[in-house]
Amino acid sequence: MNGFLAMYKPVGMTSADVVYKVRKIVHMKKVGHSGTLDPNVDGMLPIALGAATKAITTLQDGGKIYSGEVTLGFATTTEDLDGDVVERTPLTAAISNAQIDDAMASFIGTITQIPPMYSAVKVNGRRLYDYARAGETVERPQRQAVIKEFTRVSEPEFDAAAGTQTFKFVAKVGKGTYIRTLAVDLGRKLGLASCMSQLTRQESGGFTLDESTTLERLRELADAGQLEEVLHPIQHAYPDLPEVELTQAQWALVQNGGFVALNTTAPRVLVRHAGIMKAVYARTDEGGYHPETMYLANDFGGAHGANN
Incomplete structure (x- = not known):
């Protein structure tokens, strides 16, 4: 088989876990994924089978769409809720919608990001998360990221007792963008510590979450000899x-x-x-x-x- 599967990756699994399970289901070794998702992130994970693995880089060029949540008031080591809290800036009053929206709009275009320490970026042959887990620090390379949309899509919720404010967003970005870092930089723009408190990838490589297939469904189709129902041609990478x-x-x-x-x-x-x-x-x-x-x-x- 040669083509793409639009797979749903659940929270708690790595992207490599999904690839491993797909290999077992379709009985193929030549299987790869397009665009890593962190274990605590769910959503669309394009999977390439056979010759389609050659088109993974092309597929990634199409950009991605995310929905998620930002929490203002504290920051963590991992820039999401998986890490330890390293900074608190308790809010005594809610930040206005206009302030939030103006700050978000300032990120539209090409921006410079510094990848989080807990990421797979390599420095001197080692992953940044290896340095972080060893308690070591290293200078992180700057990266250019393209932000096409960064919009608030919910009414912010202010928690006076916790000193936090949370709201949902949608982001349309180019490849290589760290949404965790975008959330942290947004807080910095507002003069607050912040983190990404939830994230779902809605679209990647031209595939949407609505058309995704679960591992359970893929197994059912494989057992029935009907994998062609969810297999997309290689041409999908070249629309x-x-x-x-x-x-x-x-x-x-x-x-x-x-x-x-x-x-x-x-x-x-x-x-x-x-x-x-x-x-x-x-x-x-x-x-x-x-x-x-x-x-x-x-x-x-x-x-x-x-x-x-």
Whole structure:
């Protein structure tokens, strides 16, 4: 099988846990995921099977949509509720909606983030969370992140006894954005300690949470021999590329990764043979096309690679 599964990752599981379970269910070794979710985050986790693993990077370029919650008044070591509280700025009065909304709007565009210590970013060959767990500090690299939307979607709840204020949000972001850090930076903008108190990924790689499949449902479909019901073609990673059906002569060239002349002027195309996507080809300066990514180099890809 070659294609994508739009899987739901529950709270308490790692993304690697989901990959491991999918491997067991579909009886395949070549399985990968697009975009890691922390154990305490649930939501959409695209899973690639077979040749589709080559398109994971392309799938990640599509951006992500999250819904979540920010709590103002305290900060933690992990920037979410999993960590120990390291700072408190108790609120004696509620922050106004206008203040919150203006602060959130200031993050729209390209921003600079410093990844949290409890993250998988590598510094000098070690994950940041390894340094954090060992009680060590290290200079963290700055990263650019694109924020397309960061909007409050609930009335803030002020808890006078706890000295906190909590509200829900929606964020549309580019790849590599840390929502935990966005929540912390928002609090800093308001002059308060803060953390991300809940998060769900609603959309990733063009897949929405509404169309996701649970591991239990996937197991039922596998037992019934009906996995094709939830398997999306590799083409899903290339929604804007035109498709070209190859002649037998053209396929003979493409099959061996050769250059080919095509009846199109598009910069990049998906090439198909017998209805099955085989590769992404890019136009050369001379007008011909050369292979950018080969997916199925033979005629045994099966219907799961087709637009069915």
